[in-house]
Amino acid sequence: TLVVADEGTWTVNATTGAITFTPESGFTGDPTPITYTGEDVQGNVSNPATVTLNTNPVASDDTDSYTPTVAKTVDVLANDTAGDKIVAATVKITTAGAAADGKTLVVADEGTWTVNATTGAITFTPESGFTGDPTPITYTGEDAQGNVSNPATVTLSHTTPTYALISSFKAYVNGDKQTVLEWKTDSEVGTIGFLLERLNEQSGEYESVTQDMLPGMLTPPHGGTYRFVDKAAISGKSYTYRVIEVAVNSEGTISGPYTVQAKQQLPVNQAMFADGPEGFTLAQERLSTKQVQRVAVREQAEQSFSAQVKKKTGKVLRIPVSKTGLVSLTADQIVAASGLKKQQIVQNLKAKKCLVTLQGKRIPTLFASEGGALWFYGQAPARNDIGQNIYRLEIGMQGSVMKVNPQSDNDSGHIYSEQSFADRVKAEENHLPFHLYINKPVKDFWAWEYLLASGKDFTVTHSLAAPNMSGSGSAAVAVNLVNISSRNLGTSAPYKVTIFLNGTDIGGAETTATGDWQIRKEVPVSLLRESGNEVKIVSQLNSGVSYSLIYLESIELEYLRKYQAVQGELTFKSGHSNQVTVEGFSSDTVLALDVTNPDKPVRMRPTIRQTESGSYAVMVQTKPNSSYFITEKTAATVSQTMTVDTPSQLRSGKNRADYLLIAPLHLIDSAKRLAERRQSQGLTSMVVDIQDVQDEFSYGLAAPEAVHDFLAYVHQKWEQAPRYVVLVGDGSYDYRNHLGYGWPLIPSVLVATPEGFFPSDNALADVVGNDGLPEFAVGRIPVFDKAEFEQYIDKVISYEQSVHNGVQKIAVVNDKTDKAAGDFKASANLVAGLMPEQVAVTRLDVDTLGYSAAADQIKTAMQQGVGILHYIGHSSLIGLGKSNSLLSASKIDTMNPVGPAMLMVSMSCSAASFGYPAMNSIGESAVLRAEGGAVGFFGATGLSLNPLADIVTEGFYRSLFKPVSPRVGDAVLESKRHYLQVKQGRDAYTLDIYNLLGDPAVQMPTHQ
Template identity: 30%
Template structure:
């Protein structure tokens, strides 16, 4: 196999745009009106409603040229941009409200201080982000970002959005019912070019007549209480709206395996297994006192039939039919052996002597498959097989060989079923040959799986090696080849003294199986694997050098038989005693759960002990115990999710808040590549990435509610591959909290950005945070390292600056731009190998708003995100980065949310800050970018506390329910100095410590910051909007904001502008922040097309 990294220069996108005749130019930002951060205040909250007020002092405008079209980018400090593709991108504020059971929330506007201005140019549309798949590459690459305005919206004589505020969704998050709302303080009419500014908008959200008015005992959410406190705008009242957990019984009818003596019997092939007393003794069983009659064997909680012969003092044996596992994780299966008590379940026996109709043949199927290539995105079906033989590009052929024996002489047709996947849109033309005979010449369409079923004369098959040839003959087409199933009539002849067959004919049948090497033939009816029957009375007769086994059976429906010589009975791979666990005991409880690979448990104990000393209920769990109780002993990431869901619903309240996974993992569970790293804690692979397809999502391990993918626990991973790496990460965490270095590094924020290109204005995204005191209030200071600007015009200079900032100390290192698994930027100005050269003892939090930097599931190439965290005595304390692709615009919400949580909401722990970031995205985007919730992975301990905060991370309060209205009757613009955790939500969303936001705007305020540049228009602010209810603060003034439209160089490419002139799809620039820079840096997994 070969991993090939292909790098293309970033200029690729600029060339693509030049060829398309389109240029996107962002002019410098200019404030059109005073831009103090917008502020959302909870005015009143009780059991029936919530009243909120959004207030802002002005917006910021920026001229943007797209080709020959000119747009205005509008932003408001403290608000996020809208994300509906093609529609005007306008600021919005989202909020989450706790609602009582049965609520049907509705929203109305109580007061509206509105003003209308006229824009010279329409608002910039939300960009359309595109990716493409290249032949032979299982990972997609960016194909561009297009500013394609929605023609209907931009031509309409009506305001967009239609409502200034609305309810977006309702659902349940842990015990809390919620509603999300959005407030849109700017509305635009494309026909009149009028922009309504709702400077102060007061809204009421009523819960409806069906909402429960009965206060319940507040559910104690433990340490997760702080997340609700910072997220719900009516936190205090909402405590009494919660619904207690309903204990859930785990679906699998699993044996408890919690008392008595249990032994795990591992097997890896289908067949009859024999266990000797010597093997039982080697496993630690006292065979001298063992009564074989009491032996019992279980699978998936159900006892299966076995056979025992004699006792151990007289050569006793145990026999059973075992089946290999067929999961994506393993072929090794586990059977559970115990003894004592009454007699166990035994195989039945029936007489096989006699005569009947003798069949001449049976239908056999040869499965032909080799797993050489992994594809995350094909097909886009959850749970689909993603391992392929390889690719089949256009104008090429591939041969696939397999061996057959014992073909029956027949004129009946055979069949072949083949599975391929098209990885490109458009037509495919696929030709299928068998041993030189053309079976099919098919034209078909699209990125889809094709399952072809072909019929042909069995004479096309030969005894020995057969060859299937596929040819792809459509220009531009590429296929992934999965497998083949060839069904044919086989003679009853044993191969290596074994024959397994089925017969669907009812009646008394006599079977004659030739080809055995001796007369020791055994027969089993394996139709029901849990109730295997032994067929006795079979006879063997000599037929020259071989023997023929003969038996009869009365059949009804399809029966399956296994015949074999006694020497073909197999021995288990291993028999080991199980260390009992009791994870399903409802008396268990924890705030902080560690799930660790067994060999790492001693190394994680110091961290677990430290968390316990802080008052958390801590439970360290061996991952194998999770598999034993939730997947019958087999490694399976679903078992981890099932376990965590079980702890949430069944363990003692409060439910767990923190989860730490201790161990690395990768997608090559079966080591198909031959050199993959072990799986210590396997990734949970789900189809959550809209472009990549399947990727690792630790988030889904803790997202239990059916109506959303919000995390119910704060989860992080310590991606260790050996005990020393666990020791290193634990030491860093303990030093970070217990002995942080002194100095001003705690207020330094390193803002790193890739250079702006056709893929996006990465410095612009970074500046949305760096320039805004809402996100970076004093004394925090940003240190900007923007590639292509100032002194950072080469990769070497950029690398030196990044390493220097990390070494001198930063609280947060925030990167926005192109990225791949092992580096930042197409120029690779910071790479995984640079981590080993760091010399810092102040460990920053790394936020990587890019693609693939958190792609930890690669089998051999560790990601930058994980390497930076597990580096000993250097690097990062935590990394929050993507395990897939994503849109820059969506990742921006996560970034803003993290900073808002830490800088404004007073969140002091890394895990809750990431949860807040995800909640910010969830509440702000109206359903967009939900994939970002799933693909972002936290490497580190979620309970890690930021330096300078001393409160223990436990938050297990006795929540007191109250329905008392909390009201600050009127909202002000004076920020509160602290965010105190009380049960009275006094402006819970009020900024904390923003010294500049002290002004109280009045209705007569005039625009400030009039630009000195040439203004292209002066809006007339005469129209007002009055409230629909209690019309307070109706403005009487004529505000005269002067918009700015700085002149820019007109692109030389000739393109006829239209009223909505937008970049076409040909101009595409990727909207994800940094998948592999443009067309660069894919993982190519290509392996030789050979049959092992």
């Protein structure tokens, strides 16, 4: 006998001489070789011989989810941990029909499987139009000794998330005695449009009512109202319809059947407008009274924030700049912003002791000799997700004085008035966020409008001016687009666009690629006009293409332009000229700058002459292909309200905290109250200003990644990093306030998923490894103002003081069975099975109860009180259940009476979103309700797949009911560790979209 530690035991059979190796439990490698000897009958001993065992490699089956129409790569070796290691280069597909080398398999009408020879990963690339589950395949691999593994199976399947939720479907009679069908949606995420079908009672088949697709909202995610005239339907007769959603990735849901009878008169809806086929109208869902009130609360909160900021005094000022141009700051303005004495400001200006910086770079500055003002060249932010550049003015620090061009003035007196330069005029508006419609990065997620060609061309037209045309040289039109989605059953390119300029066809282009797309066409300069240049963009359909969706971002005109000032200034490029004269100034007091390097502008020495018309012409010596800026508006400024920047200690390595709150200034006092609560529970607590975070880690910019970079520093450098991080303040993906609802208090980041980009706080807290697993338990309290925050704190304190013997009840709600979306009942069984014996489980099965009865029982449970309300099924941004029929944000807002607060968990789509600034998700409504509702809401900010949500669920409840009193954030964090362990890094986006609304340190009851 030989026992080898950590490997196993070798034994010799005394009868046969056979040697057996018995491995220890858990040992899967090759045992250390042993030697043996034997003797003959005369007792002569043999030479030593070696026994070596090589363990065959073991391949494990792989089951994964995928998004139809999108290639999916499976790291098949990641779970092949038993036996000898499989060499990646030896992986072969063994399914019949594979290529001779086993590296490729083409499955007719499905797609192609390929093996990466370097990594061993296997990729399935679906054919165009294939949206089903591919036939499973098998593979083998070999170890370094050439031993072949067993065959293992790779299975891919998809679960359809919910895109549009139809809340109602009705029929009315219009003034022409026609049948008008009306349906409403509560949620549209990735919805492109709809098809209507009517049941043929004789054949039993559904037939198309609409020849072409009816466009969806294609804007916000919360849906709208649609009407379509069914000319073939007879008023008063009963018909059965269904609505087929067309969504990105060729997916969508089928809603219905709806049996309706057009008897009632069509209600008047002034918001309806025509868009698409004849007889089709639509209207965006209006904001509720509560939502309108909250917009007002946001405005009041911004005023409160501004008032508190103005109270600060100090020697460092923040100067926001959102437009490129001259920044002019007077001594009086600096005094008003800093709170310092005017004498001190003037003295520092005279001594040029005012340092201007941008993102750490010194910015050249001009100073008035008498100490009355300073000037510098400001730039708009280059990034699309930042609304303002933040310049810093440090009073008392030696400034960087702007250099003056050493070239001498040209005193010839000759005015060059016929010169021209190549200019580009850009027209752009931002009305439509389309991050829900694309799953690949693009330059900007905001568009001007959409082009949806379905059955016929789709045209948009815009006008641009081309001021001060020279009338010579060449010209061009550039159209910037983003290709989103198409349905193509042919071989031609699905995206095709033709452009017209002032009625003339100037050509077009076509492509198969999604994402950013620029079409640029050169045109005769004679086609351009000084103003009113009409650019018509036509989206067309090639043969076999049923629809294409394209977003328009901007239009540009390129032409040669006269050197003529517009409203007292001009920015231009010199081309090949070494001297340029700019006409059209009303004053001889001008400032000329060389801005070829905009971070280091140089002051020019211009020659100024008055023309016969009485205006002034400015001549400057130039260098070829350089950029210049001339302005007479030296008293105007492109900067906005200055505020004081107070220093912080966030980079001190001596900082310590168990519990960290990040809040805007006007919520700091309330945040301190919550911190004191946690401090009394033994958690070392700290409150920091989001402005300090941005000042220290993004140069004052309201960059979405500032919090992430701060937390990365905290995790690495602080003496004690926190367990819990609370983001106090509403988040939004409208970083530049395009929609007009206000700036986000704490910006959220958008993460990529197969179904689009969604907001995520989890990504902010994932500071090591970028694996989806956060290093902190993070939660967001999505409040606007102090009153909302104080109400939430009161609710948390009441909740924690009222629980003594643990969560006694959980209501588990599962939506009606939908095979395409997942087995909701099985998921509910999983939750029930994870409950401790002392927790009473109430099952609310919509299949059994129906929507109405289930909704009533949910309301009763909330009014009487349950520890946890857990939901599985369809949901939208604002409600649970198909058509939001089980529970909605508005029902939570208006519920009366209401019981004690609870923990709410929603393993469904979008219910925990906090990114849309115009309205609250159901999760936000539950958390923000002053009484009752939820102390915490754990759910998805985007589209969730039910099988993946089950994994999150299991990890969450296994942690939540541990004997030691947990906090809800601990369970959230554990749910993600469990998911990562099960999925081995696959579908990691699920970790990012599942987020906690509420305080992660909320104490949960113990269960001994």
